[in-house]
Amino acid sequence: MSGQSVTILGGGIAGLTAAWQLSHFDIEVHLIEKDYFLGGHAIQYNCKATEKCEQCDACTVEKMLKNVAESTKIQTHLAADVQEIKRNKNFELEFSQKPIFSGQTEQEALAQAFTQSPISDLILRGFSVWNQPLYALNQDKISQLSNEEIKSVLKLDIDLKKTAQKKSLNSQAVILATGFQPFNPCLKSFYNYEHSENIVTALDLEQSKKEKGLYLNPANSKIPYKTAFIQCVGSRNEEFGHLWCSQVCCPYALRIAQVMQSENPDMDITFYYMDIQSIGMDSPKFYEECQSKFRFIRNIPVDISPEHNGSVFIRYLDEQSSQVKKEDYDLVVLSIGITPGNDNERLARLCNVSINQDGFFQGQEEVNSSLSQQEGVFLAGTTTGPKSIAKSIAHTGQTVQEVIKYLGVE
Amino acid sequence: MTEQEPHLIMTDLSTDILVIGKGWSGVKTAQEISDQGYHVLMIDEEILGSENIPNYKMLERLNSSQPDKPSISFQEFDNIKDIEYLEGTRLIRCQGMPGNFSLKLAQGTEQFEKQVGAIVVATDYIRTSLFEDYGLQSSEKVISQSQLEIMLDSEKKEETKLSKTNNVAFVVGFGQEGNPLVMHRIMRCVQDLEDLSCQAYIYVKNIKVAAEGLERLYRDNRQKGAIYFKLSEGPKIAPDGQSITSYDPILDKEIELYPDLIVIEESFQSNPTHYRLSEILGIDIGPWGFLQENNVHRFPVTTNRQGIYVTGSSREVMNLSDMTKDAANVAVEIKKFLANGSKELLEYIGIVDKDKCCFCLTCFRCCPHRAIYLEDKPVISSIACQGCGICASECPQDAIQIVAYRDETIKEKLKKEIDQTKNELYPTIIAFCCENSSFESGMAAQAFQYALPPGLRMIKVPCAGKVDIDYLFTAFTQGADGVMVLACHEGNCQSVRGNTFAQQRVKNLHHLLEEVGLSKERLFFKTLASNMPHQFRQYSFQLEDTLNKIGKNPITS
Numbered sequence: 001m002s003g004q005s006v007t008i009l010g011g012g013i014a015g016l017t018a019a020w021q022l023s024h025f026d027i028e029v030h031l032i033e034k035d036y037f038l039g040g041h042a043i044q045y046n047c048k049a050t051e052k053c054e055q056c057d058a059c060t061v062e063k064m065l066k067n068v069a070e071s072t073k074i075q076t077h078l079a080a081d082v083q084e085i086k087r088n089k090n091f092e093l094e095f096s097q098k099p100i101f102s103g104q105t106e107q108e109a110l111a112q113a114f115t116q117s118p119i120s121d122l123i124l125r126g127f128s129v130w131n132q133p134l135y136a137l138n139q140d141k142i143s144q145l146s147n148e149e150i151k152s153v154l155k156l157d158i159d160l161k162k163t164a165q166k167k168s169l170n171s172q173a174v175i176l177a178t179g180f181q182p183f184n185p186c187l188k189s190f191y192n193y194e195h196s197e198n199i200v201t202a203l204d205l206e207q208s209k210k211e212k213g214l215y216l217n218p219a220n221s222k223i224p225y226k227t228a229f230i231q232c233v234g235s236r237n238e239e240f241g242h243l244w245c246s247q248v249c250c251p252y253a254l255r256i257a258q259v260m261q262s263e264n265p266d267m268d269i270t271f272y273y274m275d276i277q278s279i280g281m282d283s284p285k286f287y288e289e290c291q292s293k294f295r296f297i298r299n300i301p302v303d304i305s306p307e308h309n310g311s312v313f314i315r316y317l318d319e320q321s322s323q324v325k326k327e328d329y330d331l332v333v334l335s336i337g338i339t340p341g342n343d344n345e346r347l348a349r350l351c352n353v354s355i356n357q358d359g360f361f362q363g364q365e366e367v368n369s370s371l372s373q374q375e376g377v378f379l380a381g382t383t384t385g386p387k388s389i390a391k392s393i394a395h396t397g398q399t400v401q402e403v404i405k406y407l408g409v410e
Numbered sequence: 411m412t413e414q415e416p417h418l419i420m421t422d423l424s425t426d427i428l429v430i431g432k433g434w435s436g437v438k439t440a441q442e443i444s445d446q447g448y449h450v451l452m453i454d455e456e457i458l459g460s461e462n463i464p465n466y467k468m469l470e471r472l473n474s475s476q477p478d479k480p481s482i483s484f485q486e487f488d489n490i491k492d493i494e495y496l497e498g499t500r501l502i503r504c505q506g507m508p509g510n511f512s513l514k515l516a517q518g519t520e521q522f523e524k525q526v527g528a529i530v531v532a533t534d535y536i537r538t539s540l541f542e543d544y545g546l547q548s549s550e551k552v553i554s555q556s557q558l559e560i561m562l563d564s565e566k567k568e569e570t571k572l573s574k575t576n577n578v579a580f581v582v583g584f585g586q587e588g589n590p591l592v593m594h595r596i597m598r599c600v601q602d603l604e605d606l607s608c609q610a611y612i613y614v615k616n617i618k619v620a621a622e623g624l625e626r627l628y629r630d631n632r633q634k635g636a637i638y639f640k641l642s643e644g645p646k647i648a649p650d651g652q653s654i655t656s657y658d659p660i661l662d663k664e665i666e667l668y669p670d671l672i673v674i675e676e677s678f679q680s681n682p683t684h685y686r687l688s689e690i691l692g693i694d695i696g697p698w699g700f701l702q703e704n705n706v707h708r709f710p711v712t713t714n715r716q717g718i719y720v721t722g723s724s725r726e727v728m729n730l731s732d733m734t735k736d737a738a739n740v741a742v743e744i745k746k747f748l749a750n751g752s753k754e755l756l757e758y759i760g761i762v763d764k765d766k767c768c769f770c771l772t773c774f775r776c777c778p779h780r781a782i783y784l785e786d787k788p789v790i791s792s793i794a795c796q797g798c799g800i801c802a803s804e805c806p807q808d809a810i811q812i813v814a815y816r817d818e819t820i821k822e823k824l825k826k827e828i829d830q831t832k833n834e835l836y837p838t839i840i841a842f843c844c845e846n847s848s849f850e851s852g853m854a855a856q857a858f859q860y861a862l863p864p865g866l867r868m869i870k871v872p873c874a875g876k877v878d879i880d881y882l883f884t885a886f887t888q889g890a891d892g893v894m895v896l897a898c899h900e901g902n903c904q905s906v907r908g909n910t911f912a913q914q915r916v917k918n919l920h921h922l923l924e925e926v927g928l929s930k931e932r933l934f935f936k937t938l939a940s941n942m943p944h945q946f947r948q949y950s951f952q953l954e955d956t957l958n959k960i961g962k963n964p965i966t967s
Contacts, residue, residue: 021742021746024745024746025745046941046942047899047939047941047942049899049902049937049939051899051900051937052899052900052901052902053705053706053898053899053900053901053902053939055704055705055706055901056706057706057709058939058941059706059847059902059939059940059941060706060707060709062850062939062940062941063846063940066850111859115859125858128854128941129850129853129854129857129858129943134857212944213943213944213945213947213948214944235625236619236625238629243625243626243629244622244625244626245619245620245621245624245625247620247621250620274617275616275617275618275619275640276616277590277616277618277619277620278587278588278589278590278618278620280704281696281697281698281700281702281704281726282697282698282704283587283589284586284587285697287587298640298642319642319659320659321659322659322660322662366473366731367473367730367731367734368731368734369731370738385622390706390709390710391732391735393709393710394709394710394732394735394736394739395735397710397711397735397738397739397742398734398735398738398739400738400742401442401738401739401741401742402738404446404742404745405445405446410750
């Protein structure tokens with residue numbers, strides 16, 4: 001080893017890509033993830049192929065996670081929270097790590113408890129077979145339960161009061177790859193997200209498909225024969241100061257709709273939208289296919305409300321007739337967008353870098369946002385703004401090149 | 411045939427890199443590669459001075475409101491030592507293997523040879539004005555996007571039409587679907603026009619704002635007074651450009667405007683040299699003639715061949731910021747591939763048995779990675795080979811073995827798995843699984859403790875294209891009740907066509923199975939991704955159900 005070390009904060013697609021690419025060079029790589037599992041949001045998405053691949057890139061996340069899991073050069077620190085970053089010549093990072101039960105017996109007990117546990121969210125399972133360890137004991141949940149309650153579920157003799165461990169690292173460079181926060185529709189009462197189980201976010205739908213294998217109503221597992229997608233939820237919204245297009249919602253929503261219809265050909269799907277964005281390399285063809293299968297209504301509804309019978313009605317202004325129309329749906333899917341990470345301000349202070357007017361990290365140049373304004377601190381993926389998986393990977397490649405140049409890797 | 415395991419051998423690789431195309435993508439990529447210490451040879455078929463680089467001005471003006479200019483200027487590039495530039499030069503032949511390509515280049519009538527370790531295609535896209543799509547011709551009142559940009563950039567604007575222009579109409583999205591770059595150009599011009607107190611009207615289908623900064627620019631446009639008409643059908647434009655008419659659904663009437671200028675959108679098309687380059691370089695062409703297949707495993711900058719990369723405008727319509735990312739990605743890939751000019755490589759990944767080979771060249775033709783070259787018999791290059799095994803399964807003489815997946819080993823494994831299941835765990839199902847997709851899904855299904863048919867056994871292959879028809883036969887003759895071949899989805903195979911080869915073989919075998927009295931339902935082909943454990947389970951049970959209906963494999967019972 002050259003003695004050079006890089007620490008990456010965040011184990012989503014950007015962090016994984018950075019770690020994997022850097023591992024090809026003579027560099028010690030540390031990957032710090034605050035969750036129990038690597039993969040970030042991207043690992044929670046499903047393959048969107050119908051008969052053919054639709055280039056959603058979900059499988060590349062799986063592949064990158066496998067690469068990282070198999071690499072002997074990458075040291076992963078799960079359930080770890082960075083608390084202090086000191087800059088002398090190098091960066092000294094201090095983080096606390098929650099207990100992880102990775103032993104074979106521990107994992108077997110957790111697996112058993114996962115399938116039988118009546119207490120939801122006590123045992124967590126990764127999204128991929130490459131999430132290792134695959135099962136975790138949710139420390140946040142433990143604090144809400146008594147020892148007896150836990151012991152009744154988990155047949156394992158462990159110290160439940162084990163506290164987080166303090167650890168430290170020393171690196172020449174730091175990559176911020178902490179990702180984004182999906183827009184929370186509860187912030188706008190208009191969507192009635194909390195008031196009906198038939199109003200869900202696309203992320204809810206993805207997570208439920210991971211579990212059930214099909215796109216069903218996450219709350220009751222029913223097939224939603226009549227489904228509406230509402231685009232631009234939390235994006236392109238001046239009221240929130242969200243003056244950006246999230247870039248991913250048109251692609252994912254249309255791809256989800258295609259898969260839903262291939263699972264149930266009688267499904268009737270409507271899109272409420274402002275503008276449909278380009279989707280992949282062969283966008284015109286894809287969009288044309290979608291137009292032949294779904295109804296597109298160019299209007300963001302004026303009202304989305306649950307009916308007494310459980311369905312959801314949407315009122316919208318019809319472009320053709322200029323009339324306000326009303327329609328009922330079994331399921332309304334909110335295509336939520338990308339917003340800045342919750343922890344951005346704290347991380348910016350720790351790393352001494354700036355946040356831009358939108359709340360994402362500020363890159364040094366307009367054409368190259370991999371460089372932060374702080375020497376030795378680099379930015380990757382959606383930390384600098386909305387990006388698809390493919391664009392996050394490309395952006396991270398650039399970050400890796402900048403890190404290599406900065407370290408003078410031979 | 412030798413059963414020896416291959417050794418690692420130190421191999422010398424050339425650290426000279428060929429970059430094709432002197433546009434912004436080419437220059438930026440050359441600079442990044444050069445920063446990694448490699449020597450770059452750049453060629454362009456045209457003779458280009460720093461002033462007439464295609465698309466450069468167009469791209470740069472999109473950033474001109476920003477204090478940060480692109481991080482390289484062409485003058486600067488001319489001074490970089492490790493970049494050698496040959497103008498008016500084209501590639502006419504590429505032979506050899508990655509790490510040591512032998513090129514033939516032509517400059518005018520002169521031809522010469524070069525050795526390079528890697529090749530980067532950085533050709534520019536071409537801009538076309540879409541007058542015809544609107545049934546119009548360029549005229550006094552009807553101009554292209556480029557013509558408008560030239561006027562706006564002119565130092566003497568008062569001498570252009572703009573001095574007499576009070577309002578301008580743009581039409582976009584009706585001649586083509588469009589993309590953020592097309593939209594960005596218009597929004598930038600709208601901003602400039604409004605600064606000149608010109609009223610801008612934009613007739614648009616879908617406002618493509620899926621790029622950094624565009625939604626904000628769209629807001630800025632409207633704040634300055636620009637008016638956007640979002641229509642589903644294009645407006646009617648008088649042939650002389652005197653008027654433009656659209657239907658307003660809110661007012662329920664036609665609105666007619668008389669703009670001083672009508673600006674017609676432009677589209678970006680792939681460089682016409684791509685078909686020739688694709689043939690010379692042996693790389694697959696993608697949608698719309700761009701030089702990258704639409705396959706997620708290639709993104710961002712790789713191709714079906716090792717050591718050949720595509721960057722920026724050669725692979726997609728993109729802006730400066732995305733081109734910059736590509737440039738850096740190419741440099742990282744090259745550094746991974748060539749390192750410092752020597753690399754430990756396996757002696758061989760696949761071997762051709764020279765006694766069996768009849769020189770039919772099937773392997774040479776079917777290799778998706780162009781990893782086979784010809785000496786007295788075909789040789790599989792271990793630097794180019796990606797181990798998919800398509801050649802081994804297609805070889806009519808059975809002359810090729812992939813070291814990590816020898817036929818004998820696979821057949822032994824098959825026999826063992828079938829023997830272990832066939833009497834106790836009916837039905838015995840053999841699943842041939844591509845290690846990139848269905849094998850992962852199968853592993854996940856097991857790890858997640860999904861119930862699977864007890865007699866199901868997976869046989870891992872490097873690519874579905876490795877599933878030899880002989881394996882399928884062997885499975886049935888050994889006593890498997892059913893066989894699944896689980897490949898990657900169409901368009902997702904890392905070896906381009908491995909899934910298609912597998913599907914074809916399954917089809918062929920269906921005919922043969924019926925001839926020997928076996929139901930063809932015993933064998934099926936499905937596609938899966940690596941993250942589909944549910945579908946893996948579903949397909950397994952689907953076959954189990956079928957087998958429960960049709961009974962045991964009659965060959966062995």
